[in-house]
Amino acid sequence: MKPDAANLPYRLPPKMFDARCRACWFAAGLLVLIGASFWSLDLQWMQFLSLDAARSMGRFIGEFFPPDLSAPFVKKVAIGAAETLAMSLLGTLLAAAAGLALALPASRLHDGARARARAPTRLLLNALRAIPELVWAALLLISAGLGPFAGTLALALHTTGVLGRLFAESIENAPPGPAFALRAQGVGPLRVFCYATLPQVLPQLMSYTLYRWENNIRAAAVLGVVGAGGLGALLSFHMGLFQMGKTATILAAMLLMVAFVDGLSYAARRWMTR
Amino acid sequence: MNPAATRPELRDPAWLGRVFWLLAALVLLWPLTVATEFRPWVLLEPANLRISGRFIGSFFPPVLNGEFLAMVLRETWRTVAIATAGITLALVIAVPMALLSVRVLSISALPGRMARGPFWCRQVVRWTLMVLRSVPELVWALVFVRVVGLGPTAGVLAIALTYGGMLGKVYAEILESGETQPTETLLRNGSGRLQAFFYGLLPQNAAELSSYTVYRWECAIRSSVVLGFVGAGGLGQQLDVSMKMFNGGEVATMLLVFIALVALADRVSAGLRRGLG
Numbered sequence A: 001m002k003p004d005a006a007n008l009p010y011r012l013p014p015k016m017f018d019a020r021c022r023a024c025w026f027a028a029g030l031l032v033l034i035g036a037s038f039w040s041l042d043l044q045w046m047q048f049l050s051l052d053a054a055r056s057m058g059r060f061i062g063e064f065f066p067p068d069l070s071a072p073f074v075k076k077v078a079i080g081a082a083e084t085l086a087m088s089l090l091g092t093l094l095a096a097a098a099g100l101a102l103a104l105p106a107s108r109l110h111d112g113a114r115a116r117a118r119a120p121t122r123l124l125l126n127a128l129r130a131i132p133e134l135v136w137a138a139l140l141l142i143s144a145g146l147g148p149f150a151g152t153l154a155l156a157l158h159t160t161g162v163l164g165r166l167f168a169e170s171i172e173n174a175p176p177g178p179a180f181a182l183r184a185q186g187v188g189p190l191r192v193f194c195y196a197t198l199p200q201v202l203p204q205l206m207s208y209t210l211y212r213w214e215n216n217i218r219a220a221a222v223l224g225v226v227g228a229g230g231l232g233a234l235l236s237f238h239m240g241l242f243q244m245g246k247t248a249t250i251l252a253a254m255l256l257m258v259a260f261v262d263g264l265s266y267a268a269r270r271w272m273t274r
Numbered sequence B: 001m002n003p004a005a006t007r008p009e010l011r012d013p014a015w016l017g018r019v020f021w022l023l024a025a026l027v028l029l030w031p032l033t034v035a036t037e038f039r040p041w042v043l044l045e046p047a048n049l050r051i052s053g054r055f056i057g058s059f060f061p062p063v064l065n066g067e068f069l070a071m072v073l074r075e076t077w078r079t080v081a082i083a084t085a086g087i088t089l090a091l092v093i094a095v096p097m098a099l100l101s102v103r104v105l106s107i108s109a110l111p112g113r114m115a116r117g118p119f120w121c122r123q124v125v126r127w128t129l130m131v132l133r134s135v136p137e138l139v140w141a142l143v144f145v146r147v148v149g150l151g152p153t154a155g156v157l158a159i160a161l162t163y164g165g166m167l168g169k170v171y172a173e174i175l176e177s178g179e180t181q182p183t184e185t186l187l188r189n190g191s192g193r194l195q196a197f198f199y200g201l202l203p204q205n206a207a208e209l210s211s212y213t214v215y216r217w218e219c220a221i222r223s224s225v226v227l228g229f230v231g232a233g234g235l236g237q238q239l240d241v242s243m244k245m246f247n248g249g250e251v252a253t254m255l256l257v258f259i260a261l262v263a264l265a266d267r268v269s270a271g272l273r274r275g276l277g
Helices: A022-040 A045-049 A051-063 A071-103 A118-130 A133-144 A148-172 A177-184 A189-226 A231-240 A244-273 B015-035 B040-044 B046-057 B066-101 B116-134 B137-148 B152-177 B181-188 B193-230 B235-244 B248-276
Strands: none
Touching (some): A051 B137, A071 A118, A071 A189, A071 B015, A118 A148, A133 A148, A133 B046, A133 B193, A189 A231, A189 B137, A189 B193, A231 A244, A231 B137, A244 B116, B040 B046, B066 B152, B066 B248, B137 B152, B137 B193, B181 B193, B193 B235, B193 B248, B235 B248
């Protein structure tokens, strides 16, 4: 072996326009992708940027004012907002339960476990996760009918996929000591999980669930657009009837709710990390 | 005698608390199930079961003829293109806004407190970003479909506005979270703000910024499918049409294509992010 030189030889950085330079190929590919996207979409900029469009846009926004703030309608919006919250909460709870139930077969609980169900369960979780809530809701409308029930189930299905995967990761990453100690005593797998693994990962599972709940409130607000209840249903109904004052109230309620949840989660995170 | 008394290993010292909290949770859940009309038995009613059974049964076999597949492929490309164009326009919004709102690049803040003008400028930019991102992209799309008509333009604009808000906020956060010493030194020695950004802030944070952008591109692909449901073109719109016509075979094909597309975007984005470090 050659002895190391006292000073490592000074190496020049690679040439910028080296044909093998990965960054260049990457940048070129990116530019091609962006160019092809804009070229193939035949976007109607002219229509959007023309004076006519600006005028219709202005008229459209003008119709939002004044928002409809009559007491019965505000009450209706408040009920819609409460329904949205209930949908997101129940959907997240169902998903947490189902996610935990699926995370067990989807994780290798200890070294040397055969974990035969791991691959198929993960495939199922990925499929649940890949289909967005809105598509689930549109599919479920057929069997669950219009209304918040379909939305709740849709949120639950999508979130089950997300949470199941996260739960499985954290179960697999839990420190193995306590579980090993119980297993060495001959305790069965279910009780090993309940008394050794679960208490260790529970805080993490809770924080994942809370995070998803926050996301689901936002998702639940728009699920109604396909007919699945909550604020979104009111929005698409009144927008469809061109009742712009009412639409403005609903949009404001949505914004308020999202901002409120954002602020709450920001405060909670600061409080917890302090 | 019950077995727990003779076998202490079966005793759970915390059972009282566990049972109490379980019951309390069930009592709290009750109003939720009423509010969401949660009636799972509706799914099992014979009439409903027959309809869902027929719909799910029609998933098999998925439609696989050449003409339909070509259409699905074209729409898939449109979905990706809407996401890419949307993210590109989002960058056009996000980068200047992030630069305007970053505190580190403030010259007046160097000696101590920021002057009033720049402070309010930054606050206004931040609020704008907040409003942009707190309107869900679906709502933007609904609005733009009214203005520019059905088609991909509404989808691109919706993604551009929502993701512009998100990217702008996160870019500013990333830029502020890093080491600020080099930037500050540059500014103190008389470099301009852009120079300080390009030579001080950007090299430190480039990897994180680009990896976050790639991650958001992946999210945009997912949401551009959803935007199709309100008429913004792409795979979602075809899915909506097939669903309304109860054409299970077409729905099945498109769902499979969609799952594959999401998995592919997931892989590509994970690979790119690993490469970016």
